[in-house]
Amino acid sequence: xxxIHQWPATLVQxxxxxxxxxxxxxxxxxxNLYWYRQAAGRGLQLLFYSVGIGQISSEVxxxxxxxxxxxxQFILSSKKLLLSDSGFYLCAWRGTGLYGYTFGSGTRxxxx
Amino acid sequence: xxxxxxxxxxxxxxxKEDVTxxxxxxxxxxxxxxxxxxxxxxxxxxxxxxxxxxDEQNEISGRYSWxxxxxxxxxxxxxxxxxxxxxxxxxxxLSEILTGGGNKLTFGTGTQLKVEx
Numbered sequence: 541x542x543x544i545h546q547w548p549a550t551l552v553q554x555x556x557x558x559x560x561x562x563x564x565x566x567x568x569x570x571x572n573l574y575w576y577r578q579a580a581g582r583g584l585q586l587l588f589y590s591v592g593i594g595q596i597s598s599e600v601x602x603x604x605x606x607x608x609x610x611x612x613q614f615i616l617s618s619k620k621l622l623l624s625d626s627g628f629y630l631c632a633w634r635g636t637g638l639y640g641y642t643f644g645s646g647t648r649x650x651x652x
Numbered sequence: 653x654x655x656x657x658x659x660x661x662x663x664x665x666x667x668k669e670d671v672t673x674x675x676x677x678x679x680x681x682x683x684x685x686x687x688x689x690x691x692x693x694x695x696x697x698x699x700x701x702x703x704x705x706x707d708e709q710n711e712i713s714g715r716y717s718w719x720x721x722x723x724x725x726x727x728x729x730x731x732x733x734x735x736x737x738x739x740x741x742x743x744x745x746l747s748e749i750l751t752g753g754g755n756k757l758t759f760g761t762g763t764q765l766k767v768e769x
Contacts, residue, residue, distance in 0.1 A: 584759040
């Protein structure tokens with residue numbers, strides 16, 4: 541079956557520290573992968589998407605970066621976190637079935 | 653650019669009332685998909701429905717129903733006989749084809765539904 545794993549579930553990091561959030565999918569190959577962020581105002585904003593290994597597209601300029609070292613692995617990173625990076629981060633992949641998109645369980649990041 | 657508008661920021665109802673969540677979208681694509689997701693307090697996004705732009709039939713699933721009207725670019729969601737467990741944030745979303753390949757979902761800002769006893 542197709543599943544998506546995202547970790548950690550919660551994270552508290554000091555300003556200026558690095559960040560690495562990992563997302564992996566199982567049961568599919570060459571998926572389209574996405575990182576979304578949900579800030580305190582509830583809206584979901586697309587940060588990055590990837591249509592293949594090493595292919596990363598950024599939707600908005602920001603303090604974060606993404607990488608796709610393997611077909612089913614998508615990583616969100618930062619060298620130095622800002623307070624404004626706090627939020628709820630969701631990884632997603634797009635399949636071809638009825639549901640279309642599957643979301644991970646999310647990482648709640650608090651930068652202090 | 654595509655856009656999804658959920659004008660209702662927050663709705664409060666009493667249990668067993670019917671409630672409709674509005675969604676209006678803008679797109680230049682001729683083929684697209686519309687979605688509704690539920691986000692309970694745990695934060696996870698729960699898929700509710702996907703609708704193809706060529707399929708304007710209304711759909712009913714238990715207490716949930718969806719009214720898709722292409723003429724008004726709306727895809728409204730109705731919960732009949734609401735229950736406390738329906739309390740959550742509901743998102744409407746629209747698929748968009750990306751120039752770099754693949755596609756993405758554009759989300760509305762969500763509607764917080766509170767169902768009280």
